[in-house]
Amino acid sequence: MEVFILKNIADHFFLFYGASLVSVYFLGIIFANIGIIKSKRRNTFLSSRGVISASDLPHVSLIAPAYNEGLTIIDNVLSLLLLKYPYYELIVVNDGSDDDSLEKLIKRFKLVPVKNEMPRGSIRTATVRNIYKSSLAHYKNLTIVDKENGGRSDAVNVGINIAGSELILCTDADCIIEETAIIKMVTPFLEVEQREVVACGGGIGIANGSHIKNGVLRKLNLPPNLLGKVQVVEYMRAFLLGRMAWGEVNGLMLVSGAFGMYPRQRLMEIGGFDPNTIGEDLELCVRLRRHMEKLKVPYKVVYLPLTLCWTEAPDNYNIFVKQRDRWARGLWETLKTHTKLIGNPRFRAMGTVFLPYWVVFEFGAPIIEFVGLVYLALSAFMGWVNWKVALELFAVVYLLGCIMSTAAVFMYVNNFNQYNNFKHIFKLLLAAYLEPFVFHPVLVYASIKGYLKMVFNIQSGWGKMTRKGFVTAP
Amino acid sequence: MPFGNLEFFIKIFLLFLVANILLTLCAAQWRRSKNRRKKLIEAVFADKISDFLYPQTGKKPSFIDVQRALRKVGVREERPENVQFLIQLMIRTQQALGGSNRIQLKRLYGQIPPYRASIDKLRKRDPFQKALGIKEIYEMDQNQYIKQIAAYRDHKNIYLRREAQIALVSFLGWDSLRFLPYLSRKISLWQQIKIVEKLHDVCREPKVEYLHLAYKTKNPDAIELIIRIIKKFYLLSEVDYVFLNLKHPSYEVRKAAIYCLLSLKVRDGAIAERLVRVMDGIPSKIQRKQVLKYLAKGGHTIPTLSL
Numbered sequence: 001m002e003v004f005i006l007k008n009i010a011d012h013f014f015l016f017y018g019a020s021l022v023s024v025y026f027l028g029i030i031f032a033n034i035g036i037i038k039s040k041r042r043n044t045f046l047s048s049r050g051v052i053s054a055s056d057l058p059h060v061s062l063i064a065p066a067y068n069e070g071l072t073i074i075d076n077v078l079s080l081l082l083l084k085y086p087y088y089e090l091i092v093v094n095d096g097s098d099d100d101s102l103e104k105l106i107k108r109f110k111l112v113p114v115k116n117e118m119p120r121g122s123i124r125t126a127t128v129r130n131i132y133k134s135s136l137a138h139y140k141n142l143t144i145v146d147k148e149n150g151g152r153s154d155a156v157n158v159g160i161n162i163a164g165s166e167l168i169l170c171t172d173a174d175c176i177i178e179e180t181a182i183i184k185m186v187t188p189f190l191e192v193e194q195r196e197v198v199a200c201g202g203g204i205g206i207a208n209g210s211h212i213k214n215g216v217l218r219k220l221n222l223p224p225n226l227l228g229k230v231q232v233v234e235y236m237r238a239f240l241l242g243r244m245a246w247g248e249v250n251g252l253m254l255v256s257g258a259f260g261m262y263p264r265q266r267l268m269e270i271g272g273f274d275p276n277t278i279g280e281d282l283e284l285c286v287r288l289r290r291h292m293e294k295l296k297v298p299y300k301v302v303y304l305p306l307t308l309c310w311t312e313a314p315d316n317y318n319i320f321v322k323q324r325d326r327w328a329r330g331l332w333e334t335l336k337t338h339t340k341l342i343g344n345p346r347f348r349a350m351g352t353v354f355l356p357y358w359v360v361f362e363f364g365a366p367i368i369e370f371v372g373l374v375y376l377a378l379s380a381f382m383g384w385v386n387w388k389v390a391l392e393l394f395a396v397v398y399l400l401g402c403i404m405s406t407a408a409v410f411m412y413v414n415n416f417n418q419y420n421n422f423k424h425i426f427k428l429l430l431a432a433y434l435e436p437f438v439f440h441p442v443l444v445y446a447s448i449k450g451y452l453k454m455v456f457n458i459q460s461g462w463g464k465m466t467r468k469g470f471v472t473a474p
Numbered sequence: 475m476p477f478g479n480l481e482f483f484i485k486i487f488l489l490f491l492v493a494n495i496l497l498t499l500c501a502a503q504w505r506r507s508k509n510r511r512k513k514l515i516e517a518v519f520a521d522k523i524s525d526f527l528y529p530q531t532g533k534k535p536s537f538i539d540v541q542r543a544l545r546k547v548g549v550r551e552e553r554p555e556n557v558q559f560l561i562q563l564m565i566r567t568q569q570a571l572g573g574s575n576r577i578q579l580k581r582l583y584g585q586i587p588p589y590r591a592s593i594d595k596l597r598k599r600d601p602f603q604k605a606l607g608i609k610e611i612y613e614m615d616q617n618q619y620i621k622q623i624a625a626y627r628d629h630k631n632i633y634l635r636r637e638a639q640i641a642l643v644s645f646l647g648w649d650s651l652r653f654l655p656y657l658s659r660k661i662s663l664w665q666q667i668k669i670v671e672k673l674h675d676v677c678r679e680p681k682v683e684y685l686h687l688a689y690k691t692k693n694p695d696a697i698e699l700i701i702r703i704i705k706k707f708y709l710l711s712e713v714d715y716v717f718l719n720l721k722h723p724s725y726e727v728r729k730a731a732i733y734c735l736l737s738l739k740v741r742d743g744a745i746a747e748r749l750v751r752v753m754d755g756i757p758s759k760i761q762r763k764q765v766l767k768y769l770a771k772g773g774h775t776i777p778t779l780s781l
Binding site for chain 1: 480481483484487488490491494495497498499501502505506509602605606609632633636637660662663664666667668670671672675702705706737
C-alpha cells in the first residue's frame, strides 16, 4: 500500500516538475519577444554613426587570454585588432604557453619589453614575466603579457590589472568578433538612466564550417555534422530565448566568458574573476550582482540580442562531454559558493527567484531526468507502466520540445539575416527534432558525470578542448 | 493516474508545431522578398538621383520622372514599408552629399514621396512613432516643423525627448542651448555625446552668449553637457564655469569637469597651476588622486596634498 502511495507521489512530482519547466520556457518566449521588440526600437535611435568619433566615449580594454594557441595566434590577434572603435587597447595574455605563441607574437608584431609598465590594479595573480608593446606605430594599442600559467581566470585578472580603461571586454583569443561589436557593447553603458549597468553580454554564434578571411567571417555556414547543427539550435534557444527573457526581467545570472563587458572599477572592487572555480563567468556574474545588492545601488545586467562573437563549438562527442561536464561542475561550484543567497529575501529577486530557478531547473534538470529514467526502468520492471499512456506522454513532451526549438529558429529567422535560406532552416529544424535522441542523453550523461566528480571530489580541471580552426576563405 | 486523455494534447501540439514550421518558412520567404524589393528600390533610387543631380546634356531634371520610377517599384502610400525604406535611403544620400547637391536634394525631397510620412508620424499617439518622425525630419533638414518638435524637448518618453533635443540642436545650433535650463529630466551620456557631436557638426563656430544662458541650469546632467561642450570646442574663456563645478555634489559632474580641465590644459598651461591650487576643494579623494596622477604624467610639480 505504501509503495503505491510513493509511486503516486513520484508520478505527480515528475508531472509537476515537467509542467513547471514548460511553463517557465513558454513564459520565456513571451519575455524574449518583448525584449527583442524593445531592443529593436531602441536600436532605431542608437546609430553609432554620429558618436563614433566623440572624444567622450569610454576607453575599452579587450582582454584575450591565450594558452598554447601558436597555430592560430597571429591570425587571431590580427582579427582582434580590426575592430572599429576609436579608443580600445588589446591585451593578449599568454598564460604560460608551452608552445611558440610568444615567439611568434614577438616576431610578427616586433614586440619590445616595457620596463616601467606597472599594473594599475591589485588583484592577486600568478607572476607576470614580461609586458610587451609593439614597436610598430599601427599596433600601438596592442599589449602582450607573458605570465606564469595560472588558468583562464588568472590570465584575465592580469589583463584587468594592466588595463587602463573604464570598460573591460573579456573574450577568448580564438573568437571572431564582429567589427562593430565594441560600440554596440558600449552603448548600454552610455545609455544609463536609472540603473547602473554592471555587465553586458552579446550573442555568441557557432562558426564551425564557415568561411573566415583575415579574421573576418565572410560566409556563415552551418556546421557540417549533426552535433554542430544541434548546438546551433541550442545556442539560439539559450541566447535568443533564455538570456533575452531573463535580461528583460533583470534576472540574467550569466554573461558568457567568451564575450562579456564589465566596468573595470566594479571588477576591481570584487577582486576580478575567481581563479579557483571552473565556471568563472557564472560565478563572476553572481558575485557582481551580490556586490551590488550589498551596496544597495540599483543595477542591471544587460543582454544584446545580436550575434557579435563567433566561436568554434566541439565537433565530436568526446570534446562535447568534456565541455558540458566542466559547465556542470562550474554550476555546482558557483551554487555551492553562494548557497547563502539562495532563497534569501535580503537579496530580493536574485535570492528569491533567479537563483532558486537556477537550482531547481538548471542544476536540477539533469538529476531529475536521470532519476526519471531510473524510475521508468523500475516501473517497467515492476509492471507499473501503462505503455500507451507512457508513449503518449513522451509524444507530448517531445512535441513541446520541438515547439520550443522551432520558436527559437523562427525568432532568429524573423529578426536576423543569418540562416534564413530554406536549406539552412530545414537542416536546423531537422537537427532540433533529432536533438532529444542524439544530443540530449549525452548532455544529461555529461552533467551527471560532472556532478559525480564533484560528489566524489575527483579533480579534473578544464579538460583539453582541441580546436580544428576555421575554414579560411580563398 | 494523473494523466488523462493525452491524444487531444498530442493533436493540438502537433498542429501548433506544423503552424510554427510554416510560420518560420513564411518569415524566411517574406524576409527574402523584402530584401529583394529593397535592393530594387535602392537601384532605381540611385539611378534616378544621379540622373536628377547630373542630367544628360539637353535634359532637364524632372521631379515627375523620379516620382514615376519610384511608384513603379512599389513606393506608394498604401505600402508604408517601402515608403519607410525610401526615407532611410533619402537620409543616407543626404548625409553623403554636400554643397549644391545637398540643396538640390532638399528641393527634390520636398516634391517626391514619402507622402508626408514623417510629419504624419508626429500626429500619432505612440511616442516611438513620434520620435521616429522627428528623427527623419531633422535628418532630412526639414526645419519648418521646429515649433511642433520643440514641444517635446522635455517629454517623459525618453526617445521622444532625445530626438526632439537633437532636432533642436540640428536646426538651431548654439541657439538651442538656451533650452537647457528647461530640461528637468535625465540626459544620458549617450545623449550628451550625440548633442555635442551634432553641435560640432552643424555649427563649428562657438557662440558663447547662448552657453551663458544655459549656465542657469540646475540639472546636473545639463551641467555635465555644458562642460563637455566647453571641452569639445576648447572654450578657454569658459574655464571659470568648469572650475566652479569641480566642487559640484555630483561625482559625474566633477569627473566631466576634471577631464575637461585636463584636456584644456594642453592649450593653456596656467590651467594646470590653477588646478593644483584648487585641488583640495574636490570632495572625492579618488578624484583628487586622479588629478594628481594626470598632472604628474604631464611633468608638473605636484605639491604634497592631504589625500
